Amino acid sequence: MDIKRQVINKFNEIFGADIKNLDNIQQFHEQLENEKHEIEESLSMASTEVPSKVKNAVANVELIRSDVEKSIEAAEELRKSIAKVLEEDNKTPKIKTVIDKIGELEKTLKYLQFLKYIEEISNEMEESMASGNDESMITLFTNLAEINCQLESSSCHNLVNYARETLYYWHNHLKERFSKEYTEVLKTMKWPFCGNNLSALNTIMPETMTRFKILTEYLLQLYLPKNDEPSVKSSLLTDFAPVCLPIALLVRPLRQRFIYHFTGNKQTNRPDKPEWFFTQVLTWIKDHEKWIEKNVQAIADSTGFTYINMKVEFMRALVQLAVEKLHTDLPVAQYDDTHFAHLVDEALGFEHELRDTFLYPANQPATVLVLTQAQIFVKWINMEKKYATEKIDVILNAQSAWERVNGTDLDDMKITECADAFLTLLTTISDRYSHLPQPGHRLQFLELQLELIDDWRVRLLQLLQQDCEDPLNSLIPPILNSLYYVSSVLLEWGDTVHFLQLHYFKKKCDAAELATEEGTDISENYIEENGSVFDDAVALLKRLEKELLDEISDSVALEVKAKSRPYRTDKWFAMQNEKEVASLSVTRTGCPMFEELTKQLHRLNDALSLPLFNIAWRNIASQLDRYLYEGVILENQFNTGGAAQLKYDITRNLFPLFGLYTEKPESYFPLMRESCILLNVLLGSAMLLIEALDGDNEDTAKDVLAEIGIFTLSPTSALTVLKLRTDIVIQ
Missing domain, CATH: 1.20.58 (Methane Monooxygenase Hydroxylase; Chain G, domain 1)
Structure with a gap:
């Protein structure tokens, strides 16, 4: 049936529905006959040629199969031969044992060589100490310190401990020896150069100065590897890395004076006068910083210790004195609000002076380190809020609160004393917490500032509740001027680096809190949202400003309409x-x-x-x-x-x-x-x-x-x- 259908389709395709096309049927018949003849011939040729071709292909396949079988047999015989030879001549375990033994002997020899080398250095140092060869002792100590550095990653704990103990032993001996002589040289130089000794700067003998330089070089090289430096026992002082030996010895007499004057029952140790010990530390820094830079820093640079900033080291050692004293006084002062506030003021003033005048690095700890301890910080920020609120009361209740500030470049702004004083209060708070290293602490002070701004706005609303017949003769105009000026300044502050950083940290904290509540990841788009920390506060001030401006405009228009x-x-x-x-x-x-x-x-x-x-x-x-x-x-x-x-x-x-x-x-x-x-x-x-x-x-x-x-x-x-x-x- 399929063939029949194909034939019908073929005829329909050639002749179609037009009967006139049947004239070509003879031609179509001849074409079919030719095709049939060609097919028959091809079949006849295939019947004679195919058997011979198939026979040849089968013969080739048999030949190839025979060759493959022979190759497999040869390969198997070769494998058995190789396995037999390897089994007879296999000496790998013995060789491995010998190699392991050689390795252990080499390690033992190396171990003994280290021990012998350390002992030789120790013996040479004894001889150098006996003969007074200081330079040789320092060179040998440097070699000993280098060995300790090489052994840091070693698993030979006994050897490491032996090398470290030897290093400590000679470090203590050399430190004691050179420190004693260094102290004598400092006395000859009449160090420190303060009080009656200020004139000694110009009377130092050349030979004394030469010996001072040599001893400073020796002391600089008496360093211990970082892992071997003595740790600070006080948790408060963990941020203070140990200073180099020359600076420690230079600060020692100053430390003794500080302890003498500002501890115990001395008249100079007054809890109500913290500015005395802060001023003393700043005075010592001021009196000696140039001399330290000129002499001690030059010695460090020539010795290869250029990475040590001697001025910063000197300041850091003295700042540590103030930090220790502040840490001792604050727990007692926190029970007296006046004393506590005064102590915090002086500590912050000391920090500002250090950072701004003496360029004390921002990454180095100072008095803020003490103020940001949990208990002290809570007391501090509560005191700030208390005194700031009282200050706002004083500002608003002053008789001249709504008088204009004269002598400014912004006369068109008609700035009131109230607005000026309030912004000064906010600026003072910003200055007080700007050096806090932790963003979380700064954000808490920012929240205090925002709270004070809102409190000031509410207080203005309370003042506006007083009845007045003529708005132009009431407090509305000066309050309007104050609102506009404060909001304008806050908008400017919002674009400063300080408050832009706080805005970023605040958004990050808000995003983290929101993500925690929703159980999702922090959205970077939420963190990078534009704006400033004062947007909400300014919006409330602007709303009140608009209401008052509409009221005063309506009042004027009403008078004209009347x-x-x-x-x-x-x-x-x-x-x-x-x-x-x-x-x-x-x-x-x-x-x-x-x-x-x-x-x-x-x-x-x-x-x-x-x-x-x-x-x-x-x-x-x-x-x-x-x-x-x-x-x-x-x-x-x-x-x-x-x-x-x-x-x-x-x-x-x-x-x-x-x-x-x-x-x-x-x-x-x-x-x-x-x-x-x-x-x-x-x-x-x-x-x-x-x-x-x-x-x-x-x-x-x-x-x-x-x-x-x-x-x-x-x-x-x-x-x-x-x-x-x-x-x-x-x-």
């Missing part, structure tokens, strides 16, 4: 034509309104800072524009004289009042300006306008109005104004 009734009810429909009077002058009924507006604007300008006044008069202008449009324009009919008079009052009296504060006052009175245009346009033009505005095409109407300068009034409103003209009669 004087406008005669002007609004004047006979605008029966005024003399412009040609009937010699010259136009301000409408008599408008004089009280314009006079009141002039007075109120002057008072407002005098009371508010320039940026606030600019906002206020624009607000007043907008209100008056709407009020006069609705109360004068829409409520009256205007003859030609009335329209001309209104235009004169607005353009020659109202606009100039605001022209003192802007170059284009008319742009702030769009309704009145455009109404005057419509009321004074020529009668013919007015009639054409009415026809255009009466049409249904609003876009065309707007285009027509735009041609005469009308952009604010809608076509409907413009048509209403035009119909208020008495010279136009609407059918």
Whole structure:
């Protein structure tokens, strides 16, 4: 059936449905016969050729199989031969045993060589010490220290301990020997150079200075590997790495003086005078820093210890004295608020002096290290809050709180003493915690500042609750000026490096807290959100500022509106034509309104800072524009004289009042300006306008109005104004 279908399809494909195509059937039959003949011939040839080809292929395969089997047999015989030889001649275990033995002997020999080398160095050092050869002793000690460094990773613990103990032994002996001589040299030099010894700087003998340099070089080389340096026992002082030997010996007499004067029952050890010991440490640094840089640093550089900053080492050793003293005094002082606050003030002042004046590195610990201990820090920040709150009370209750600060470059801001003092308080707090190393501590102080800003805002709200008839004569203007100035300064602070860093840390903490609550990862997009730490605080201040500004603007506008009734009810429909009077002058009924507006604007300008006044008069202008449009324009009919008079009052009296504060006052009175245009346009033009505005095409109407300068009034409103003209009669 399939073959039959194929034949039918073939015929349909060749002849199609047209019977005329059957003429080609003879040709198609011949083509099929030819194809059949060719197939039969190919089959005949295949029947004679295929058997021979198959036979040859089978013979080749048999030959290849035979060769493969022979190769496999040969390979198997070779494998057995190799295995037999290896089994007979295998001496690997014996060789391995010999090699391991040699390795152990070599390690033992190396071990003994280290021991012998250490003993030889120790013996040589004894001989050098006996003969007084200091330079040889230092060289040998350096070699011994190098051996200790080489043995750091060794698993031979006994050898390592032996080398370390030998190093300690000679370090202590040499340190004692050179320290004793170093101390004698310092006495000869009359070190330290303070008090009565200041003149000794210029009287040091050359040979004494030479010996000082040599001993300083020796002491610098008496260093211990970092892992062998003595650890600090006090947990507080773990941040203070041991200073180099020369500096430790230079500071020793100063330490003795410090302990003598500032411990025990000495008169100089007064708990209420912490500034005494802080000042003493700063004085010692100031008296000796240049000498240390000039002499000791030069010796260190020439010896190859350029990585040691001798001035910093000297300061660090003296700062440690102050830190130890502060750590001792604070636990007692925390029970007396006054004493505690004074001690914290002096500690912070000491830190600022160190960092700013003497350039003490930021990565080196100082007195803030003590203040940030958990118990002390909590007490500190609570004291800051207490005294800051009391200071705000004093600022707000001062008689001169709302008086202006004179002698500044910002007279237009009309800065009040209240705002200036409050920002000074915030600045002082920032200065006090800016050197804290931990972001978490700084963020807690930032939260305190934000809390104080909000407290100050609430206190201002309480003051504003007092009744007042005239806002311009109340506390509203100075409070407005204070709010604007404080918020402006806070926005500037928000862009400084200090507060930008705090903003980043705060966002990071908030993101971590949110991720913890939701059980998700921290979102980098959340951390990198723009803004500043003062955004929320400034937003609240701006909200209060806007409310007060609206209130004072509304008050001024209300006073002006109260004087406008005669002007609004004047006979605008029966005024003399412009040609009937010699010259136009301000409408008599408008004089009280314009006079009141002039007075109120002057008072407002005098009371508010320039940026606030600019906002206020624009607000007043907008209100008056709407009020006069609705109360004068829409409520009256205007003859030609009335329209001309209104235009004169607005353009020659109202606009100039605001022209003192802007170059284009008319742009702030769009309704009145455009109404005057419509009321004074020529009668013919007015009639054409009415026809255009009466049409249904609003876009065309707007285009027509735009041609005469009308952009604010809608076509409907413009048509209403035009119909208020008495010279136009609407059918």
